[in-house]
Structure formats: C-alpha cells, structure tokens
Amino acid sequence: MMLDVTKAWSDKEIRYEQQLTACRFSPCGQYIVAASLDFDLQRWNLDTDERTSLSGHPTWIGDLAFHPDQRRLYSVDYQGGLFCWDYTQAASQPLWKKTAAHVSWARKIAISPGGSYVATGGNDCVVKLWTADGQPVAEFPGHEGYIFSLAFHPDGKSLLSGDQVGSVRQWEIPSGKQIRTFDLTVLHTRKENFLAHVGGVRSLAINASANLLACGGMTNAKSNAFCPGDPLVVMLNFGDSTEKAQLKPSQKADGPINSMCFLPDDTLAGIGEGAMGASLAFWKADQPAPVHSIKISSGYQVDLHPDKLRLAISRFQSNGRGGNGRHATPETYLSNDGVIDIYHLYDQPAVDGDAAT
C-alpha cells in the first residue's frame, strides 16, 4: 500500500460508554488500548473486537505506553501511580505498581526506543526515569509548570519534556543533564486577570531522522474559563532549535493540539480539541496549512499502527444533549461516550461491486 493521507478512510469505530483519552496500538499490532474516565484501561483485540478491562488505577489514567518487548504495558494516573501490566494476558492484575511514583498527578509516560527506560512526568514538575522494572534511575528537576508532554529522541540518548508554561527541555539519558531548552511560550497564556495558566506544551513529536521537533498546543488564549485559543503546532528544526513553521488546522477549533505523531514520510498527524468540533490534520513540516484534514469531534490522542499505514484516534462522542442545565430525566442523563476511529492512510481499495461498475 502507498501512504497517501489525502485518501485516508476509516472502516472501524470502537465506541465505549465513557470518554476515552489516551490510546495506543500494541507493538504487535493486535490490540489497541485506551484509558477511559472510569479509571480503567480498555483493551480491544482488533481481530475479534473483544474488549477486556484492566482495572486497578484509583483515578483517571493520564497516559499509557507499550514496551517493545510485546508484553508490557505501562500506565500512569492522577494520584501519581505508575502501573505495569502484561497486556497479553486476560488477567487484570498489574505486574507491579508504584502508587506514589509522583506527588500529585502523573500525566505522561514514554518508553525509550530500546525499552531500557521508562520516563514519567506530572504535576510535581519533575521528570523521573525508571528502569523497565520500575527501579528509579534519576530525577530531572527544573520545569516550572506541570509536565504535559514527553518524547524520547529516536536514538534513545535524550528525552524531551514540555510543560504548562511553554518550556521544552532536552535531557541527557540517563544522567539527566539538561542539554538545552526550547522557548515555546507562544503556547502558553497567562494574562493579568487570569486565575491560572492556560495552554502549555500539550504534545511533542520528533521524527525518525530527528531533524524535526513538533510542539503542539494552542496560543492566544482568551480566558481561563472557556479556555478558548488558537490551536497551533510549532515546527522546529531540531538541530539548531530554529522555528521552521507554525502549523494551524484548517478546521475551526478553539482548543489545543493534544497529540501528534510523524508518519514515515515526515508528514505530521495531529489531533485537536474544540467546543464545536476539531480535526485530525496532516501537515507537511514547512507548510502552515494541512495537506489534508478530517473534521471530528474533540480528539485526545493519535497513534500510528506498527504497520505504519493505520492510525488510531481517540475522540469525544456526545451521548444525549449536553451544555448547560438538565435537558434530561434522571433515566436519560448519561455520561458522554468515547470513540476510537481507525484510519487507513492509503487509497481505499475498490470492492468487487465497485470494480464491476
């Protein structure tokens, strides 16, 4: 199959009765796992659609990541917990867990390319490095806001972390020496009358050849209540830290770019959030406008399948009228749903019937 994002199509929609946030394909490609707001991980077998819940987190799960050994899955939660699971087994007990890996929320997790290290970050503003068995290796203090995003360099020798106040830092692995910082304050807003920081570096992605670093979020936030802003990706030349382009979605949206990933041809896929909808957008690194865009409801994560030809997104799905006030009886007042869409990033093959015509 030839990669062509402009021909992207979807034939699989997985719906769940709670909102889904983080989602990733397993390295074997057989499963997709998503974090749901009922504190569980939901694992779907893509061949059979069978769903299994991995239960144990005491609160919302911030993020999840697969180890390349095709057995272990890691997840972090909003009470600072770090859990390790054997996702190939039906049993829902974690292999091990650290309930206080971080003080307060653990928001993000990343696994080094070779699988030697696990990095976590959260509201204590400290990046923590662990062995794959959960032994602490090092702590990297220095951020001045919550850590919102993590990404390992493809060579595994450094780690990038992005925070609430628009700073991205590169750390040497495993020493924790800070190599450099990137100024992404364009993604952070704190006006004089705001009660809180708005925005931040919500997502990071680095391409396979490590010459491009994408930093996602939103800029120019108008308030800390509705938090409306302009979604933005700042594409940097990784080598010299210079800005290559500012990428914006073509679909109207007012929330941050929550997640991004590079495709094999260095096209960037990004997914954003919006009160009236958002988009899954595909950009070339030097072009502000996307080469293709798919309108969706608010999206939270995008992940590339190991076959490099499929993409999964987790997104919001309304379940009855929302907004202000009740508009429902007690029997019909239900939480909103979550959906995972799986897109094929190539031209849809003609089915027999189409070919006949």
Added chain:
Amino acid sequence: MNHFRCHSPEHEFSRRQVLGTLVGGAAGLGANGLLNPVVADELKSQQKSVLLIWLDGGISQFESWDPKPGTEFGGPFSAIPTSLPGIHVSELMPHTAQQMHHLSVVRSMCTKDENHSSGVPRILRGDPKNRGVTYPYLGAAMAKLKGDSQSEIPNYIWVKPGSGGFIWQHGGFLGAEYGALALGDGKPPVHINRPPEVDDVIDQSRNDLRKQLNARFRNRRRGAEVNAYESSFEMAEKLIRRKDLFTDFTPQQLERYGSHHLGRHILQSKRLIEAGALFVQCHSYHWDTHADNFNMHLDLVPQIDKPFAALIEDWHESGMLDNVLVLLMSEFGRTPKINQRMGRDHWPEAWSLCLAGCGIRRGMVLGKTTDDGVWVDTTEYDIGHIFHTVFGAMGIDSLGAEYHYNGQPLPIAHEDCVPIKELLA
C-alpha cells in the same frame, strides 16, 4: 435628558464620578422602607456584618463541597476527611477541611436559572416572585434593613477585580443610595488623596459651595435624588478619611491568605468588615470552566481554599465569627457531564454553598445529592431559602418584615420559601 445617568456601571471610581452616577438611579425613590419603623430601628441597633464571597461563573461542587470520587461523573480528584467526622470534601480543599467544624454546607441547592446573564442578578436578588419591580441585591437589602447612615464605613462595599465605581443598579427599587460602592481590584477610590494645594480651608469652602448648590438643586427636584447624591458623596468622603484601610498587607498576611487576587481581596474585605462595614461582597471572576475544568480547578480551588480557611480560623480566634456571617457561593454549580473540552457546564439542579459565622450553626452539612451527584436526593433549597436564612441569622424577621414601595408591600425574601431552621444557631 438626565445628565446624571451613567450607562457604564463599572467605571473607575472617584468622588466626582460617584456624584455623576448615582442620582440618575435614584428615580423612583419614594416611600420605600420597612412597613414597621420600630423593627427597622431594632435591626439597625445590632452590630452584625455579612461577607459574601462570590466565585463568579460557578465552582464545581464535585471539585469542592460534594465530591463523588469513583463514580460516573466524579472526575479525577479524591475526597479527604474533614474536622467533621464522616464528612469529606475534595482533596483540593485541605485547609478548609480543617475548618469544617465552623462551617455549614448546603449540598442540596436546586435553583432555576442556568444562565449567567440572568442567573447572577437573579440569585443575588434572591429570585423573588415577579411583582413588576427590580429587587435589590443582597448587599443593598442588608444596607436597607440594617444599615447605619452614620456609619464611618459605607454599608455596602463590593471588592472586585477590574474597575470600581458606584453600582447604583444593585439598589433596585430601594433606590440608588443603596447601591454598591465597588472598589476595583480592592483599591481605594483614585482620588482618595486630596491634592496638596487644597488645604482644610479650601476644602471646607468647596464643601460649603456644594451644599449650597445641593440645596438649590433640591428645590427643583425630588428630595430623594439629592439625598442619593449626598449619600454618594458622603460615601466617598468616608473612605477618604480612612486611608489606613488601604495600606499594604504584610508579608505574613500574604503568606497566610495568598498573594493572588482572591487572597488580597479577601484580606481587603476582612479589613473593611473589621472596620465596621455592614456588607462586603468579595468577587472572583473566571470560575466558569467550560473547558479544561480539571486543570483549572486544580489551580483555582486552592486560591479560595487557603484564604477562606485562614479567614474562618482568624475570625473564630478573634471572636469576629460570632458577629460576621460569611457566605461562600456561586450562581450555580457545574454539570456532572464532562463535555468535549474536558469541561463542565452550568448546573443549577444540584449544587452546594457554604455559610459560617453569625447566627449559623457550626459543623453542619445539610442535604445530599444522589450517589452520582446528579440530582438532589433530599429537600431541595432555592436561593429564597438562603435569603430567608441569612436574614434570620442577622436577626431580621424575614417572614414578617416587608419593604414598602410606592404603597406596595413587598416581602424581603421569596414568600414561598422560609428560613432553613437546621442552619440557624
């Protein structure tokens, strides 16, 4: 044409502006007052005050007074025990949790309006029955019912972010003189300092001239308009004499209450109350978390938790809490449903507020919501009940006292509601 009317209710405050804005709102002032003047005199003889802390936009009940961790709509935060055995609040309120034995929390508020624009004034006016008049805000009502025109401090002061001014609209049918003196960013009127070239003699001369002009003006207009004009001037003059109320806070005070807006404004409100203000409304904006509700509450709730707990503790220790009623609330709560931007929308169906101090029973949680926090599961209370209760705690017979407006008797609180006896000490 009325040259005194100001169409901007929140402009920068100065003596001159006060004079210019107030009289226009005085139209309609007439025989307004309590039906029974004896009752009014009794009320005014008592030394009690109210501090209303208003979180504009709506704090989430899930992330504050009524946590439901582990439930469908509960969100990520856990609940922590409080100084009241068996009672939990959100983990975002560790300081307040330690003061719960001084507080009364109502978890069964159910009100009628899901919009800010109509809901804020509706709540702050007590949502009375429609009788073709505009009711006063709670602060204005209190100024009417218990205010002392001879007080050294204005009766109704509004400490708020942004600009200040004289907000005559709060007076409703009571008239402009019962409006709020708004202190923008908690700061004093901009012309609080008399220019150095104006000495006492000059100042006296210009005051005499003003009084002379007022007297001439009074001959051609209804007296009430001039009364309002005079009272606004006096209001400014009172604060000009009290520059000591606006000195810098100490590092220790800021450490205890917080150096952010709300911490400073609660400190300023505390000063004003302790100096004798009858009613202070301390306002914080930007609680309307339609997006990023959980990140926002993570940062916002501590900004009320710490200063509120410090205030309660300080006033308890000084004995002030016996004389000051503190009311902490918003216009509604927030939806159980989490929306597409991880926010919560407006939810008047089941929400919480907190009362403490003067006339209020301590260590009380009234009402409950369903296990999932969506609906009230016990008796529902509307804002009318709260008005009755606040009046009752302040020694006002809310079921007996009435306003009298152009010959029309008007209840001071919704006649279908009553004081919540469980809350009254």
